[in-house]
Amino acid sequence: MAAMFSQNPLMNGPNYSFNQAPSTSSGGNKEHAFYPYTDNGGSTLAISGSDFTIIAGDTRSTSGYSINTRFQPKVFKIGGTTSAQDDATLVLSVVGFAADGEALKERLDTIVKMYRYQHGKPMSVKACAQRLSTILYGKRFFPYYVTAILGGLDEEGKGAIYSYDPVGSYEREQCRAAGAAASLIMPFLDNQVNFKNQYMPGSGVGHELQEREKIPLKINEVEDLVKDAFDSAVERHIEVGDGLQMFVITKSGIEVIYKALKKD
């Protein structure tokens, strides 16, 4: 208890709630070194269903308060046999530092293409997911500054989504939002996809109340959910906007849908 009132406010003394470690070392001249990263903003979102996966991303690219371009895709088909990627089965989304995202996409695409040539069949999402993790961890001490989401259909034909952190930690999930507006979109998804914090009215009292039953969403419902999520993110996050690309993965292939978002 005495430590609570010690002379060091950083370690254990009374602090501001938004306290953080000192960002500058005190004393001495600071040299401005080359910083090899930048943030190009934008957001991505993926939801898997019983027999489909949707991965979406906005198309705005930013630097600071400026818009680089209103159309730069963050979602890519991976591992098709041609540059057009018409016969691809996997989709990768990358958000964060766009140059790293591009480099990561190219590397993964090359690897998945090589696999296809050597084995005569497309790579499974599960295998590709593990490989992507290895690639990211390979640059553990100079990371690709991106949040990646990989999507496709698993061996049983069910929708599959794998989400990553910049250094390769990954997990299969039902849905995931990433990028600038992730913190705005993710709680909405928890509530609307997994029905978190929703209970069946009149099903009990207090702790006996039953959770709302989880019903897999239909493809058009998910498309609507994605559009609404992005429209809301655009209202409250300046780095999200201009356009929305939705990649809809089903057993009949990958359909790309473009919808306009607000440009302000």
Add this chain to the structure above:
Amino acid sequence: MNHLPQAWGRPRDDVYGPYDSSYLQSNQSHGPTQHTQSPVVTGTSVIALKFKDGVVIAADNLASYGSLARFTDVKRLRKFAGTSIVGFGGDVSDMQYLDRLLNSLDIEEAYSTAGHTLNAKNLHTFLSKVLYKRRTDFNPLWNQVLVAGLDDDSKPFLASADLLGTTFSAPSLATGFGAHLAQPLLRKVAGDEEAAAKLTKEQAIEAVKESMKVLFYRDARSLDKYSIAVITKDGIELKEDEKLENQSWAFADQIRGYGTQIN
């Protein structure tokens, strides 16, 4: 006796005394290899706009040394293989290095047996990979470049690449100060690809010249002498000694001081 591997095969300190490294100059005392960490002589904005059959690109002829207008006749638009133009913003020495690199690429490609020439899209891919590799080595080329020309389908192509390897493409692009001052004007004439595909060459040139004028009014590191190029499938028209015309100083006669002064 020193058994450490570093000492193997070296004259023994206890016999010959320690090695006198005083004659070795900077490298030892200054630690690891040093790289360019900031630009020195710099060029300001490059601006470009697509139209229905090509691209217009412009940059002024100034190379600044800090706030000094050091070189007033530096050409920052570079032709490549008669198919494309690269516009350079940022460090001029790095621009000249890239110029030399592109010369050797051009020669290599011309002598190769492939029998094709590199278009603007290929060139942009090449430059962005060079820039990204150099940033990854912590030895950046301090430039932002615009590459203008045609793509594989002979459609107008315009894209940007910078010192971090960041790339993007749009109907209109501007680097440096131009991103803030010229881009709003260019986006008004070509907000999207459809609008750009309707622009005539004359309209595009007009919009670019107007933007160069605004940049000269408001960018203190700019010049009224500039280069402008038009790239279409018929080739490149590059003019390197243009002068800004029809400047408007109509507001000037109304200015009286900065506050309470009257006449």
Add this chain to the structure above:
Amino acid sequence: MPGFDFSNHTRNAALHARGVPLPKATSTGTTIVGCIFDGGVVNCEKLHYIAPQIWCAGAGTAADTEFTTALISSELELHSLSTGRKPRVVTCMTMLKQHLFRYQGHIGAYLVVAGVDPTGVGLFTVHAHGSTDKLPYVTMGSGSLAAMSVFETQWKSKMTEQEAVTLASNAIQAGIFNDLGSGSNVDVAIITKDKTTLKRGYVKPNERSKKQKSYVFKRGTTAVLNEKIITKEEISKYVTVHELGSGEATVGEKMDIDV
């Protein structure tokens, strides 16, 4: 004691030296512009009242623009009462710059001052450090470059009121669409010697699109672990209860100004 209270300064400096970061003030990403036309002046976005014929557009630290304009508005009214004359734009500008200069930029108010007084039309910018500028068209804030590019290409001397409003509105829209810091709508103040007209939402180019789905929850969706009902009779032991007439018309959105 008038003015600012500095009693926490030493403590805060000590905390800061130990690495506690300063609390962040809200900064307004903004495009603000002003433009003179024949017989008046227009002024766009984030408006503050100074006097009936003098208005200020503010960028920078939101609280600073708010309190500085309110303070100067008050002082200017007292000044006007004691001199028995209408307040002048130059007076307002001078008071603002002297106030801001004294605080050496620590008051982060960046203002466009516009108005009409008996000497004519006035249009100024005032920076946080106290410097001022006097031009027929001015811009400030994060979208100032985008807005200025429009003025530099489209401005001409001797404009009508409508021309000036359109031009200023176009300048603001350049900020809206090209600068991420700037908002979605255009507000305009048109000041002539006879009257001031405020148009909030002069242009609204960015209305939100309709939602695809309905997000109405069934009553009872949210879990309730326990509930306690406090009756009006119980609560009136501690506070005074007033009955409000039901069905009163709700007040619509009001102009965001400090009158």
